[in-house]
Amino acid sequence: MTTLDFDNTYARLPDRFFARVDPAIADAPTLIAVNGDLAGELGFDPGWLAGAEGLDFVSGRVIASGSEPIATAYAGHQFGNFVPQLGDGRAILLGEIIDRQGRRRDIQLKGSGRTPFSRRGDGLAALGPVLREYLVSEAMAALGVPTTRSLAASLTGGKVQRERALPGAVLVRVAASHIRVGTFQFFAARQDNEGVRILADHVIARHYPEAAEADQPYRALLRAIVAAQADLIARWMLVGFIHGVMNTDNMSIAGETIDYGPCAFLDAYDPATVFSSIDQHGRYAFGNQPRIALWDLARLAETLLPLLADDTDEAIAIAEVVLAEFQPIFEKAHGEGMIRKLGLLDRRDGDVELVRDMLAAMQRNRVDFTLFFRRLSDAVEPAPHEERVRELFIDPTEADQALGAWRARLAQDGRASGAIKSGMDSVNPAYIPRNHRIEAVIQAAEQGDFAPFEELREVLARPFDARVAFAAYETPPGEHERVRATFCGT
Template sequence: MTSHFPFDNSYARLPDRFYARIAPTPVAEPALIRVNRDLALHLRLDPDWLASPEGVAVLAGARVPEGAEPIAMAYAGHQFGQFVPQLGDGRAILLGEVIDRDGQRRDIHLKGSGRTPFSRRGDGRAALGPVLREYIVSEAMAAFGIPTTRALAAVTTGEAVMRETLLPGAVLTRVASSHIRVGTFQFFAARGDEEALRLLADHVIARHYPQLADGDRPYHALLEQVTARQAALVAQWMLVGFIHGVMNTDNTSISGETIDYGPCAFMDAYHPGTVFSSIDHAGRYAYANQPKIAQWNLTRLAETLLPLFSQDQDTAIAEAQDILRGFAEKFEKAFHGGLRRKLGLFTEREEDIDLARELLAAMSEAKADFTLTFRHLVKAAAGPEGNEALRKLFATNPAAFDDWIASWRKRLSQEPQDAATRQEMMRKVNPAFIPRNHRIEAVISAAVERHDFAPFEELLTVLSKPYDDQPDFAHYAEPPQPHERVLQTFCGT
């Protein structure tokens, strides 16, 4: 194992108009918060070296490692439906790319590493709170098995950043299959740069979808593949009650990973209109709107690809529309299949989705906790003796719950598995633990106010095994008390 990053950079070999070459800005006194040892080893990096003074200097942006080609990537994007022709990495720098133990190319990316030509009026820095939030939530998503960027490390900078008040600064080292977004394509489409669009599409195909390269219509197939991955991704989000909070096109990854954890949150009480983001005043990115927004974002991607589809615009539009129409079916198949599994239904019957919808409607009326409801169903699947804890979540309308669970048990009787097998299968898709908002806020408060990272470490330990019962940490599964509820989350920019 080497003590340096074995970089093999491909994006930096694209033309200069794809990025700005710029080094991170050194910081005053970098100090390590945490290195993700397992991820480091998977990336063929030495976690002990990363934790050394030399490694921490790299993670803080104070030292550029050998082989790095630091760049700030250019992109545009629709932000809350309004197009901005130039955004780009305003507080992040791509150091380079490595090949992991699976042979996959992964970006090494510093977030909060200083100003770039795309910073506009920003300071290019990150506050400690948002860095910890992204570390926690992205690693939880990975533990759920949901495609996501990962957190390799977090460091403090020894410098303060000004938001509403002075806050300690930090840098997150993020890992992704790539940081190419729908907004990256929009950047070149807005400039009428068809050559760059073709170069970018070819790069994405080579990197993420190499099986498409020799096909008859590789750019059509690219849109089909991105559509399929986004449909599956959003379904996976919703099956664990996740709300991204800022599904702008510049936050929509071409690789199908969850990216840019800003005002993200997990629901406690279920309601389809749930919004946490402090800037989402109209509920554009509410929980139930996420599939619709994903399709809207994919339509913006399709618009950029039209010149690569056909020189005849009407033909290109018709072909793109045909591909986009497949989104709803792909999403519903993934989401409905996931709901069946959460209910312990591993064969398919026509009435299953109505059964799931009836449960969700009862949950919304009762303000039942999303995660606990499905986790308690695991216990209830053993027999009526497991009803009690579940029924308590529907205290406002127990009759509706009694009617539903009778229908559910009748449906379970038509399944071929025995109760123990069914419970084990359900346990694998219904987490006991999620990154509850009040727990994240407690972690942030401890770190910011007392420089105490023990709660951060403990929460990460719990979330590393979200499907296990973990009796010693059972209190982490509990929903917030009324005074603990977090009603808004913030971007942190």
């Protein structure tokens, strides 16, 4: 086994922050995929990872020198109900490395067996959820959305029992860290204020060192996390991403998208869209995501109250001021993103109404979110491309009204059509990991055919670059292909 340069700071924290545990040994692992580009960023040799020693490492069969495997402790609000102990029930943090850009990155195995936090679970992962997370997380990275990454995936050679016996698999996940809002809640629920302080100091040192220089470091920490989350949720909304299970234990304090369970992307635009099979009441619907993110951040603020001020009322007042910053940051990021999607040069009076009216028309006509904006860039020149926009609408006259208002606004900027189109194509993807494509990949892989997975990986690696050979990947699902529910992997 080659020597890897681990530098493990989380494993140096007090023992109550984690449990030391080794991964389960896979029966007969085989490699599914290695992310060569990410491997290079991390300083790994992709060839080594794809070889026999690399397979032992990514499947958890062999613990690399310097690795200190741990399962981290956390709590969380799940669909609004607080659970005081959750923790890594099917994931093991191997350690931390410094990448080629000097960034500290966690290396974690997901689906690597039971831990002390598994409760009644088996700690394993089925092939389908591993492929979903691999594809969607890497698509999000290519779309420019902060996210955990997927370094490798392997089959264990064993079976996982869910509704039926499924192939077992392990994902190697890379993150800025795996610290969550729920990690803070774990200590706060035990009235362990010292644990909260140690964790906050660790997060400041690792993620927000500028907060250490502030007059009130913990207030600056909360402000930084609020700003990071507001920007992240805006980015989700701009590409039509639905996380599906925004529990506090699934919110990273590093501002990355984490835990791709029943996630999905919009087809027809509707803020009420829900795919997650466990979200029975639409708590985490597409349009609710900004509100829920703020709710989760309020739970984080509650854990930090003892650090914000000695007087509780004063601490609450400080937290409320910081939390009030979320909505303006989100609205600015989302508004500026929509302006770019529409090919406008800058934000002017009336643009908020233009966006609102356009989205409302899309909702009434069940217009595909991704396809609309991609085709809109072609319609900068009215003929003949506007017909491809009109055909997305149930009522084409509503398309005419939307196009007319948009063109009138474009005229105010006075830019050349070529510049407008190229700018729009750089932010409006041709390809997203559409739900029906992911399901088709999973079904094929469960039968031993990974060719659809490899092709979809290739498509999603360059989401803004339309290619004739992959034109079919731009289109929404047919009625018989439509995915109406997505599922967690547990």
